[in-house]
Amino acid sequence: MKAYIRDIVNGTWSLLVGMAITIRYFFGPVVTLQYPHQTVPMKPRFRGHIDLVLDERKGTNKCIVCNACMKTCPSGCITLEGEKREGVKQKVLTYYQLDFTKCSLCGLCVEVCPTAALDFSKDYNLVGSQESEFVFDLLKRLEERKQ
Amino acid sequence: MTIDSELLRLLLYVVGFIAFIATNAAYLVWLERKEAGHIQCRIGPKEVGPFGLLQPVADGLKLMTKQLIIPKGADSFLFRLGPVLVMTPAVMCFVTIPYSDTIVARNLDVGLLAIFAFASVNVLGLLLGAWGSRNKYAVISAARVVSQNVAYEIPMLIVIVTMVMVTGTMNLHEVVTSQNGGFWHWNIFRFSASPLMPVAFLIYFVCMLAETNRAPFDMAEAESELVAGAFTEYPGMGFGVFFMGEYANIVVGTSMATILFLGGWNCPFGLWPGLHWFLIKMYALIFTVIWIRWTFPRTTFYSLLNLSWKVLIPVAFANLILTSALLKVL
Numbered sequence: 001m002k003a004y005i006r007d008i009v010n011g012t013w014s015l016l017v018g019m020a021i022t023i024r025y026f027f028g029p030v031v032t033l034q035y036p037h038q039t040v041p042m043k044p045r046f047r048g049h050i051d052l053v054l055d056e057r058k059g060t061n062k063c064i065v066c067n068a069c070m071k072t073c074p075s076g077c078i079t080l081e082g083e084k085r086e087g088v089k090q091k092v093l094t095y096y097q098l099d100f101t102k103c104s105l106c107g108l109c110v111e112v113c114p115t116a117a118l119d120f121s122k123d124y125n126l127v128g129s130q131e132s133e134f135v136f137d138l139l140k141r142l143e144e145r146k147q
Numbered sequence: 148m149t150i151d152s153e154l155l156r157l158l159l160y161v162v163g164f165i166a167f168i169a170t171n172a173a174y175l176v177w178l179e180r181k182e183a184g185h186i187q188c189r190i191g192p193k194e195v196g197p198f199g200l201l202q203p204v205a206d207g208l209k210l211m212t213k214q215l216i217i218p219k220g221a222d223s224f225l226f227r228l229g230p231v232l233v234m235t236p237a238v239m240c241f242v243t244i245p246y247s248d249t250i251v252a253r254n255l256d257v258g259l260l261a262i263f264a265f266a267s268v269n270v271l272g273l274l275l276g277a278w279g280s281r282n283k284y285a286v287i288s289a290a291r292v293v294s295q296n297v298a299y300e301i302p303m304l305i306v307i308v309t310m311v312m313v314t315g316t317m318n319l320h321e322v323v324t325s326q327n328g329g330f331w332h333w334n335i336f337r338f339s340a341s342p343l344m345p346v347a348f349l350i351y352f353v354c355m356l357a358e359t360n361r362a363p364f365d366m367a368e369a370e371s372e373l374v375a376g377a378f379t380e381y382p383g384m385g386f387g388v389f390f391m392g393e394y395a396n397i398v399v400g401t402s403m404a405t406i407l408f409l410g411g412w413n414c415p416f417g418l419w420p421g422l423h424w425f426l427i428k429m430y431a432l433i434f435t436v437i438w439i440r441w442t443f444p445r446t447t448f449y450s451l452l453n454l455s456w457k458v459l460i461p462v463a464f465a466n467l468i469l470t471s472a473l474l475k476v477l
Contacts, residue, residue, distance in 0.1 A: 008458060015443070022186045022442040031188045 042122035047105050050098060051121035052142045061142055062117035065091040069109035069118060077102040078109060093139065100126075100134040160252040164241040171398050172391040173203035179437050186441045213383030221380065222279040229276015230381070230388035236268040237395035244402050245320045247412045247422040258319040262403060263307060266358065269396060270296040273360075273367055273377045276389070280380035288376030291366040291448060295357060298452050299364075302459035303354035306347050309467050310407050312474060313340040323411030327420075333410040339477065341470040343462075348408045350463050352432075355400035357451070359393060362440040364451055371445070401432040 033040060042048075052061045065082030077099040082091040110118045128134060177192065177199065184191025192199030217223045243258035245251035255261055270293060277289035313334060314322045326333050334340075335348045357364040368376040378386050405411055405428045412425040446454070 018442050019438065022438065025188060026182065026185045026438070028188065030185065030190050032190045034190075 039125075042124065046120065046122055046124070047107060048121040048123045049100050049103060049105070049126075049136065050107075050109060050118050050138070051123075052096065052138045053117055053119045054142060054145065059146070061093055061139070062115045063093040063096070064115055064117075065093055066114060068112045068114065072108045072112045074106060074108065075102040075104055096138040098136045098138055100136060101131055157252065160242075161238075164238060164252070168238060168241070168391065168395045168398070172394040173207060175394045175397070175433065175437075176206070176390075177203050178433075179440075182434070182437045183441045186438070207387070210383050210387040215385055216382050218281060218380045221281040225275045225279025226380075227385075229272050229279060229377075230385050230392065232272030232275060233269045233392035234272075234388050234395065236265040236272075237392050237399060239265045240395075240399040243319060244399070244406070245323060245411065246425050248420070250422060251320060254318065254320050257317045259307065259311065259317040259322070262319075262399065263304065266396065266399060267296070267300060269392060272392070273389075276381070277377035280377075282380050284373040284375075284379045285377050288367055288369065288373050288379075291369075292360065292377065295360075295364065295366050295448075295451060298455040299354045299357035299459075302350055302455060302463040303358065305460070305463040305467055306351045306354070307407075309341070309347060309463075309470050310334065312467075312470055313337065319406050319411075323406055323413065326410040327413055330410065330415040333408065333413070335408040339473075341466055341473055343466040343469060344408075346462060347466050348404070350459050350466075351404060351408065353454075353459065355404065356436065356439065357455070359396040359400050359436075361393075361397065361436055363443040363446050365440075365445060366448060366451065369445060397433060397436060398429070401429050401436065404432055405429050 052063065054060075055062045063080075063082070065080065067080065070078045070080055079095075079097040079099075080093065081095040082093045085092050105120075107120070110120065126134070180202070181191040181199070183189075192202040195201040195205050217226055240262045242252045243255045243261050245254065273292050274289045277285035277292075310322075311317055314325050316322060316325070330336065335344055337344050341347070356362075360367040366376070368378065370376070373379070378389055381389060402425075405425060409428045409432075412422060413420045414424050
């Protein structure tokens with residue numbers, strides 16, 4: 001008889017504890033992120049595809065066309081071209097293509113770059129219907145970012 | 148040509164009740180989804196209309212545009228009869244519920260009896276619909292629903308008998324007027340009749356959850372084990388009517404709890420009694436019903452029956468005996 005009553009009392013009490021917990025959550029903050037309307041700020045360590053870094057002083061990229069990134073890339077997804085211009089000490093980058101369909105985000109290109117001209121972008125909204133949409137012209141992207 | 152004013156009045160009440168039930172069913176679904184969302188730290192419906200308020204309209208339209216398919220080999224008459232038998236008694240229950248001193252369609256002298264007589268029919272609707280749909284999950288669910296409702300009707304009716312003894316009437320209007328005044332006059336706190344009154348209210352509330360097939364007693368649906376239970380084969384509005392019936396039954400159940408235990412339309416402090424107090428109490432109880440659903444997982448079938456036969460029925464009987472003894476002595 002004692003055990004029977006204890007069972008009922010303890011059971012009722014545990015139900016009340018459960019309800020107290022849920023009502024606390026009911027009045028608590030909502031954690032949903034309304035994705036298309038809101039976005040998460042990415043953490044510094046997030047690795048998106050690579051992007052050229054904007055040199056604030058010169059207003060252009062930091063690349064010296066040493067081709068280190070192209071050579072070190074294990075998947076061979078980087079192609080770049082540069083030219084020598086009058087009055088400029090280093091070579092100037094004219095074309096930088098990243099084939100993101102092959103990239104494995106290993107980050108060796110970022111590590112090897114002597115002038116820290118490359119960095120991971122924070123872009124995670126990549127979507128496309130064709131393969132060619134994932135072949136990026138990074139110079140063009142840098143120009144777009146400048147505006 | 149003269150219009151019978153009594154007939155017109157009843158007609159208006161019926162239209163009003165059906166509108167009340169339909170809006171309640173639609174917006175209780177909205178409330179349920181919002182409440183579930185916030186309990187789970189989500190937002191709930193928000194895209195259709197401001198705060199998702201048009202979501203029930205969108206859901207209703209979707210259900211109505213669906214084709215009503217009757218499965219091959221099903222008993223089409225019973226299949227169609229099922230939802231109707233769940234919905235109609237729920238509507239009939241509203242006839243005798245007094246919402247305020249003046250708002251009542253028919254003030255029956257046996258109102259209490261009428262409501263519990265109608266309310267027990269909805270099991271029959273579920274049973275027939277499930278049997279008629281020729282689906283093994285539906286039949287298993289129907290068998291469960293019947294034994295569940297039989298088990299929970301007993302403690303509920305014992306509590307009701309206790310209440311009839313305490314108030315001395317089956318007329319719902321008189322039940323409420325006997326609780327006039329502040330909240331200390333309400334039946335839930337009427338300790339002079341029986342010190343177990345709050346327990347009686349709890350028993351009634353648990354039984355009401357079971358009778359309306361709400362979680363944690365939603366054996367009728369039990370989607371994790373029985374697909375959708377009795378509703379497995381029902382498409383479109385067939386399911387929609389079952390759904391409306393379920394919510395209408397919740398409204399009836401909470402209205403009865405308000406009338407029997409919480410003083411109906413009386414204000415807790417004896418001021419400005421009226422319809423608004425009835426609705427506040429009723430919706431607070433409905434909020435609790437939904438809150439319970441999103442707190443507790445579904446019980447197993449055996450613990451459900453154990454709860455009824457081993458705990459609720461003995462305690463309800465103890466309360467009945469205690470009350471009658473006190474009534475005799477005092």
